[in-house]
Amino acid sequence: MAKNFTTREENYSQWYNELVTKADLAENSAVRGCMVIKPYGYAIWEKMQAAMDKMFKDTGHENAYFPLFIPKSFFNKEASHVKGFAKECAVVTHYRLKSSEDGKGIVVDEDAKLEEELILRPTSETVIWDTYRKWIQSYRDLPILINQWANVVRWEMRTRLFLRTTEFLWQEGHTAHETSEEAVEETLKMLDIYADFAENWMAVPVLKGLKSPVEKFAGAVDTYCIEALMQDGKALQSGTSHFLGQNFAKAFDVKYLSKENKLEYVWATSWGVSTRLMGALVMAHSDDKGLVLPPKLAPIQVVIIPIYKEPDQLEQITEKVKIIKENLETKDISVKYDDRDTYKPGWKFSEYEFKGVPIRLAIGPRDLENGSIELARRDTLKKEILPIEGIENVIKKLLKEIQDNMFEKALKFREENTFEVDTWDEFKAKITEGGFVMAHWDGTPETELKIKEETKATIRTIPLNNPQEVGKCIYSGKPSTERVVFAKAY
């Protein structure tokens, strides 16, 4: 299956595409730009969902569901929001089909034109704020802390599996607060949760920071983000958290009566991560032998493969494996015993290696004699023979070690590919090579756009707690007080 697999060196984007499809994560569908997420890929997404869902709930959020369709008129209400999304909205204009005149096919029934056209949500701010208006009257109704897991549609020109698809899955949190301070606090709290998730579950180190005005969300006052560096030196925005100020409250007339009996607009946030995280996961860790999954998100953490010649040998092995498997499962480790007789051990080794299973155990007659088992770890590809006795404890520890090792490796990569530059020539050179380039910027959108035009690089983020230092903008030479992070981005 994974024979003739393109290497990262040869062609990074082809490597990515082949990896995603051959590892059974997803495939292209009949509809351009849309993907089928296959069971193995979806299992990873479900693990991501479960972990984040718990984090959201632990911080007081509740799940709800808002509709897929949004009345077109809602989109007129917040000017910059319209501008940001108008170009990529799918629109429903009719609600019925009929047989065509010639009886050969089916056509849109022109008599079934909708009074008001419906937009397939590119995000749900509008429908949610239209709803919140009805829910909020008094400060006693606040805060509202709601999240929804949903699909959204953005009609993109160019798509890539997981990284940018026409329809994608995500979660979107939408909160309403009494004060600006509280909303900002919420925005940053969720940013922290995203960073925590990325680093501790995905083993992907991220930079937390603020988006430049050019890059921020349409309708937000401030957009915060987590940015990760991929192995090809390009940045991937992996999550965003927006402080919306009173923009949507004003657009949808959402007011509350304060303790002082004054009518005030509420303060808002929204935050989201999507199936794009799957792309980040793949591109951050995987190698030329296939996927490498962090143990905390791997659908299968340990696979056990029997090696045998005779049926009775398999029986003995299976008996032994049953005990090992139970011991592992007692320790909350997910185990698959692949005793299929239709594939040979070598084939299975390659298969699970390609699918990124963190630990592989192989057990044969020789092991039964010696009370031993062969353990191979995916991240380092190292193999060793260990006693079966107590193997569950070794594995428990090793899974943690693999998780940590993957993070450390990714962090080291990022550190080795983060550069400070002070001149325009240096900047252009480093940007071409790839990586995060820390440079002074005069703070104007004009300069940012010029830099983008000339180098394709954008400001990925202005890091939180950024050290202040005197410097000159690499492009305009104007004074600057801090370095910002430039990179080419996905």
Place this chain on the structure above:
RNA sequence: CGGGGUAUAGCGUAGUCCGGUUAGCGCGCCUGCUUUGGGAGCAGGAGGUCGCAGGUUCGAAUCCUGCUACCCCGACCA
């Protein structure tokens, strides 16, 4: 939407320039036997509207015209 490319079995492809048997090969699939500590071997077998629609021709995967889909590179974006 611009530039480039591709379309032949489930997947990958040869054949196309220069029209001519039954469209070939690899992987995968099915059956049987032998195998099993890193992608097994042998034997047999199934599987094709050659992207679609026209046209030229005695004859089209091959030449001509039109269309469609997909991929890559740009512009746009998470």
